[in-house]
Amino acid sequence: MNKYSVVFKGTAFSSESPKEVKILRDYLFYINSDGMIEKMVSPDDGDYQSLLDEYQGKENFHSLADGQYFLPGFVDLHVHAPQWAQSGTALDIPLYDWLNTYTFPIESKFADLDFANEVYQEVVSTLLANGTTTALYFATVHKQASLELAKICAEKGQRGLVGKVVMDDPEQNPEYYRDADAKTALADTEEFILAVKELAKSTKQGVYPVVTPRFIPSCTDEALKGLGELAVKYDTYVQSHCSESDWEHGYVKERFNKNDAFALHDFGLLREKSVMAHCNFLDDDDAELFAKTGTAIGHCPISNAYFANSVIPIAHLHSKGVEIGLGSDISGGFSPSLFDNVRQAVMSSRMLEDGVNPNVPAEERGKPNSRITINEAFYLATAGGGESLSLPIGRLAENFAWDVQIIDTKIGTAKIPLFDENEELIDIFQKIMYLARPENIREVWVQGEKVHSRGE
Known part of the structure; x- marks a missing residue:
């Protein structure tokens, strides 16, 4: 033998x-x-x-x-699995309108398990066909549909890290699509964690539950605090959005009088197993906090071109010791391919270094030492993703x-x-x-x- x-x-x-x-x-x-x-x-x-x-x-x-x-195999650190149903639509409208006109109505439909199964079967198969062997998924607020996504990853052989999304603040979320309240959101999250951990016992490649506040603006303090406690109790992964756009960065600063990174840290949400998407507006203190806590960045270059209002300084953040991987951010990013995102990561970094405003003198136009090479972008899509998840992959x-x-x-x-x-x-x-x-x-x-x- x-x-x-x-x-x-x-x-x-x-x-x-x-x-x-x-x-x-x-x-x-x-x-x-x-x-x-x-x-x-x-x-x-x-x-x-x-x-x-x-x-x-x-x-x-x-x-x-x-x-x-x-x-x-590629490691995709940021996928909104339900948004596969809206991929390629309405990327030319403002983020707030995009969320409320397209995203939240689509995500609310995942209360229907048949619909959820149809979309999730397709998105997992599509990502596998594009070379993505590990994916970090946002699902929706629906516990059962989120568990369905984890089961589909297990069945199709993809290494899936799946989060039931929490968005409980009635002032920030539509009535038709949100958690009933913080207590319900936390109970559903805990039950989801336990169910995925049980599923993982029979899954060769691994499936993992992820504590998933959508982002600070969508959550009450009670929910954020409780999610941080659940992450510690069950030693789970954590994912959210951090300082993605001018609006989000400004909202958190106004609410807590501190940057997004430090607010998340106060709730126990920055840890060795945390991956924060986007992070375009991190300052050096934020970056040092990420490096200290082991929190990684899921860099989403195509999505950032549409919704982030800036180009993230990847080279600078890497020099600060921050772990960084790559994300497609379906469907803020239109492509399910990390090949496409590798290419955009290189292009965006060149634009940041060279500058984009022709009315500014060349010597003042860009941000020096910002470019990354194709080798570095490949690293982000593979080994960087594995290191971000602390798994022997990539x-x-x-x-x-x-x-x-x-x-x-x-x-x-x-x-x-x-x-x-x-x-x-x-x-x-x-x-x-x-x-x-x-x-x-x-x-x-x-x-x-x-x-x-x-x-x-």
């Missing part, structure tokens, strides 16, 4: 550090029954050929074809989960232009990151299990 569940052979790209991509040329990857990378063997290793001979030709041996490469390395996407550069309808047989692998990596489309993602594996495949 073979010792390993699956053995793979092929060339892979993985982040060595935020700025360096490690090229693993023709490596052997040995995956154990738990879906973890137990052993990696380079062609330079003395036992490479003997190990290859032992497994080659066996049913559990997979060798990549010419033009195929491994990438780590890298192709020993003792990490076998979460991968197999990229085929020779797909007929989406060929990546590789005409020089001696082209440097780092150049091939960059072409993949800038040009890959969903058609190029031939297979997706999570925790050693194939969860998506695309035919010819």
